[in-house]
Amino acid sequence: MNSQLQPVPWKLHLAVLAAALAFPFVFPSNFAVNFGVLALFYAFIGQSWNMAGGFAGQLSFGHVAFFGAGAYASTILQLRFGMSPWAGLPAAALAGALVGGVIAVLSFRAGLRGSYFALITLAFAEVLRIIANSTDLTGGGLGMLIPMKAGAANFQFAERSGFYYLILLLTLLSVALAEWLRRSRFGARLAAIRENEESAMALGINVFAEKVRVMLLSGALCGVGGCFFAQYFLYIDPTIVFGVDKSVEMLLVSIIGGAGTVYGPLIGAVLLALASEGTRAITQVQGLSLVLYGALLVLIIAYLPNGLIDLFKRRPQPRKETR
């Protein structure tokens, strides 16, 4: 709950939305649309991380576990069981939620918090990666290739802009969810848990249950992101969808933009997409964008710990307590 942020005027909302809708028409090149998809994709999965990590304060280094669960769930159902690719979306949400729930129950029952929680999520994600790398169901280390069959029914849009509008829709959904979180009792309780678990308990909040709930939600969303990723790139393997990189990206996007805020992940995502596409345009050298991002993370934590969104913070009236 960050009521110190300037309320975003609805005109700005409308303008940004209109711009987003018009984007593929104004910039129809493959490069531009891809950029748009990437930015929105990062915003979406960043927002999913933000719910658990930002709003509830449960820093996770292994969110990719839900991502990969979703990616594999939808892909396996499609390729091994012949189900419609669109069924993959709810399946991915379910898979992500399931993994989220299991990790949450185990970790929170054991009382893990802060850095220990962050590390154990890392380990869980690693376990899933190794399993995916070693079983036939998932194609092992070779990964899974989704045969190209263009057409909306196959969840493969002939026009890239199809994907763009889908991920835009998903991102809008995630923003709506985040906004709901900010204004709801659930969100208030998560904020309390984030700030001080003991006091939260003293006020009647079932800390364990709420933490599990937010992980279910976060996991489900992240899983959906995995399904989208699989359909967009048509290839997944354990390193890509269970590897540390995605966890880091989700985390970076939220923290740099502003963890625990509705628009923080969006800001962070646009920045990351700009950094990665921008640096790729300049140089072939791999890794430059993350160098910038890593440096940015350190600087943000040091000087602007609430994220870049702090730059938009309303200056609080210098009101001292008058007593």
Place this chain on the structure above:
Amino acid sequence: MLRISGLSKIFGGLRAVDNASLQVDAGRIVALIGPNGAGKTTLFAAIAGFLPVDGGSVELLGENITGLPAHQIARRGMVRTFQITQPFAKLTVHENIAVGAYQRFAQREAAWEHARAIARQVGMERMLEQPSADLTVAGRKRLELARALATSPRLLLLDEVMAGLNPSEILEIIAIIRAIRDSGVTVLLIEHVMHAVMSLSDHIYVLSYGKIIAEGDPQQVVSNPAVIEAYLGRGAAGQAREAGAQHA
């Protein structure tokens, strides 16, 4: 309202609370006093579900709540504050109190309205938009009280809510606490500010080294030699009597 029977809490070899029994009747203000380190906050923590109990039982409104998790005890109507204030730092005062209000009100508008009313009740109405991290000690104490009050409790456990306040702030809090009791909330408070205890309490329990050594109404307790000795040391009761006799 509240019955504590033979409560014990042991840390390693130390009996922090030793077979303590006390009772709080509905609508009263009861004080728990004692020298520093007597085990008062430990007792609060144990009965409110923050520490496991090693012996004895706790009954709230006739129901045995011993060993229940803290949030469930809070939901049943016994809500504690913390001696070292723990505000939800990044939230405003209004948001802090609202968290308590959400215990009873599911909808945001209702909870926020209730929080505003509570803030008015404790005199924080003008501070609602302030980040709670910016509050002074007095402000934080008040916030602790407000937050707990917002949950619509049956019994409030106030832990040194006056520590660090100046005399006029203390007078205000005394009035607020009395008003809270008058509105139907029972109060059990830990306090060191003696004149507040004397003026507010209907009944006092004295804890020393984990044991209840005295109880009664304020006049009885204050002249009880065991109590004087607990605070001032052995032989102090005798010295006090002699000094009194000399002055007579």
Place this chain on the structure above:
Amino acid sequence: MDPTILAAAAINGLLLGGMYTLVASGLTLIYGVLHIINFAHGSMLMLAMFGVFYLLTKFGIDPYLSMLVMVPAMYGLGYAIYKGVIGRLSSGRDENILLITLGLSILIENIALMLFKGDSRTISVSYSDTMIELGPTLVPLPKLISFAVAMLLCAALALFIQRTDTGRAIRAVAKERVGARLVGIDVDRIFAISYGIGLATLGAAACLLMPIFYVSPTIGHVFVLVAFTVVVLGGMGSFLGAVVGGMIVGLTESFGGLFLGESLGQIGISLIFILILLLRPSGLFGARR
């Protein structure tokens, strides 16, 4: 299963364990003293290993000898990083420091990626292929040397902490920060020294690992999890724990690979980590939280 194969796996596991112990001892020292979880540990090791690689390929310095360069260099780097970054920028909240070290590790890893590209590199020295008979199995000589030196260094480090004045100061700060300050210990300097030593152990470990392993910009991930597992298993801040933990992890990896195969075998380490955190977070020898 043939007992000789088991014995061979056991020996290999122990030899590997020695290396892990060395890597973990730096991490446990940093945690024990500064109470920070140095997420950058793995990428620092990777950096050091690249250092060893280039010292050999560009200047022809034998990896074991390059310890004379790497250890002080990494110490200096650690001291500087503490003074310049960690000490200054982390406002104390547990998660902030973790994020800063995460940021550092991302930085280092990707700088390495930019400079060295993604390929793995190995080195070979004249005695790389010399095999020594050790009971039922043949062991490459470098592995044996590395193990022996790792154990020696751990012992030296333990002695340093126990016997020297600086070591005593370090122990004081680890036990009771405020009290240490009150008796006049420059706590911030001890922090810097400890972080320096933590990275110095990585410098040594790099020299010992290069002859028997490979390096690529992403191996930091592998080592981070291993090092954390050893430290959590042994107990944060405990040297004995690092030794015992290192051996157990080494054996787990070795037997895991033997029974579950190359790919699935790695799961043992992560599972240990998870189980310890869930069941006994203080580890085998750590202080009860």
